[in-house]
Amino acid sequence: METIVQRGYVYAAMPASKEVETYLRQCFGAARKLYNLHVAHLYDYLEKNDYQPGERLPSMKKMQMPSVSTFKKQCVDEHGFPYLYLVDAFASNEAKQHFQKAISAFNKIAYKKQFKKSALQRQKTLRTELTFRDLQGMPRFHSKKGSKASYTTFNQNGTISIREGVLYLPTAQKSPMNEVALTLNMHRPLPKGSSIKNVTVSVNAQGKFYVSLCVAFPKEIALIKQPKQILGIDYSQSHFFVDSEGKKANYPQYYRQAEERLANEQRLLSRRVKGSNRWEKQRLVVARLQTKVANQRKDWLHKKSYALARRYDMVVVEDIDLRSLSQNKRYAKNQQDNGFGTFRLYLQYKLEDRGRRFVKAPKQFPSTQLCSCCGCKNTLLKGDVGIRYWKCPSCEVAHDRDINAAFNLKQYGERHLHESHISA
CATH class of the missing domain: 3.30.420 (Nucleotidyltransferase; domain 5)
Known part of the structure; x- marks a missing residue:
């Protein structure tokens, strides 16, 4: 029986130019910025309405969450220009979807009223007061340094294509970029008759770019009706x-095999001056070890x-x-x-x-x-x-x-x- 299946294919990628790399990092920042704006609005609402641990988080409609367009207009540079319009619109829209998923995930465990272990330890040692921000699963701000840098864009009427091993992504209408091109290391080809649904671009701790292609393609699957093994x-x-x-x-x-060496390299990293050239060099050593284990x-x-x-x-x-x-x-x-x-x-x-x-x-x-x-x-x-x-x-x-x-x-x-x- 022939059916349409969706699968993900991950390839290492290289931006075609420095301008493309800058644009991609701007998309990462836009996704993070929009998510943090949603979290900030949620915290303000909970503080004003005296939220108590154990209660479910309200819907976005009830807390009167501003639209993505409203958030974009609020974010302006020193010249008064809304800079979030310079990047792919999907980078901002997906942040809203991720925030909704975070609320749904928290509401499933809200009744447990569990606080993070780090918050409990801080309360024990520093005598700090626990708040709703310390609850496990509560949506929290994404850090520029700690969060995974990625964004997802969708294929609409052929806006995403692959030609001769180069992936072309859509740009924003107000962006000065004419095209966003990434050279792929296609170690295996896509299935025949496949169509690209969406693409997630990410960068790891070593600064290497990867793209995850979600493709749909027809496949002949013969269902085994009487399993024997x-x-x-x-x-x-x-x-x-x-x-x-x-x-x-x-x-x-x-991880156990690399644990001793990883501990030594992390110890060396802790002794470097943060932000220096030697610190950055040692950070890449630690990142390579962790990537290898993964x-x-x-x-x-x-x-x-x-x-x-x-x-x-x-x-x-x-x-x-x-x-x-x-x-x-x-x-x-x-x-x-x-x-x-x-x-x-x-x-x-x-x-x-x-x-x-x-x-x-x-x-x-x-x-x-x-x-x-x-x-x-x-x-x-x-x-x-x-x-x-x-x-x-x-x-x-x-x-x-x-x-x-x-x-x-x-x-x-x-x-x-x-x-x-x-x-x-």
Whole structure:
């Protein structure tokens, strides 16, 4: 069956000239400026209306948020010219969409009334008073130094095109730029019949530019109706995951390998005079190390998910709350290093591209506590991760904690498959 799919392709890019690089950085700044104006208006509204922790944030209509055009007219240079009209309009409009997403994300956890750990520590040491700004998930100002520099523009009637390895982006009507061109390092071609939907331009800590192309193209996908090879995957802190066949992924832990060298380089950076030539040179050394670790992790995740997607017809994983794990000081570093959430995304789209199935077991499914032989539930395992091996009190079968959980996930996938066939 032929269907239209959307995929992202990331390429290294080089601005055609210094003027193009300056224009792109102006687009980054415009996106950041518009987002910060929305956040400032939100804070003013909350202060005037005596916001209390636990309450949901109001809608943009209720807080009378000014339009993007109004914000643009307010931002003028020393000559009174509204400089935000000199950049791509989508750079400003996307900032509003990102702000709306931030409000929606906060409202889902507003009832928890959780404050950031840094704010709690500051209250403990400096006796400062906590405010709504210290709540976890509250939209906050984007820093020019700390935030990721990027902006997204959309293709409208062919305003974005690629010709002979050069990407052409739209400009603003009032901009002196005639065209925005970036030379792409196209290490792999785009699929046949693909059309560009939108482009995200970003720059990393090393100052290297990248473009992410979201393209739509027709693809023939043959859906496997009766999966035969089914695999259950249980998340593991030490091995990344353990599957229902008893195999362990054995993630190489790239950050742990580079941790000592990275600490030494960061120590050297802290001793440099900030802003000096030596400081900038050492900053690039640290950035290169961090980029290398990120690329190694991404490469490993792609290869592992590709191998599983080729071999199995259906893969079942648990919908584990990775955010809560990252709040635990014992598991945070491992969890953030291995990238299990990214791995699930990679595995899902690679399976779907081949007409295979990806199933997420719900959070309430007790994969660890159930005996895979008789189904007896052992509640003693709940919250006690120190028990790695246990014997079922009902059938007295000895279990490895991770392998048993993975096998339960596989059985959940088989039941899910059977129920879906009955309903169909």
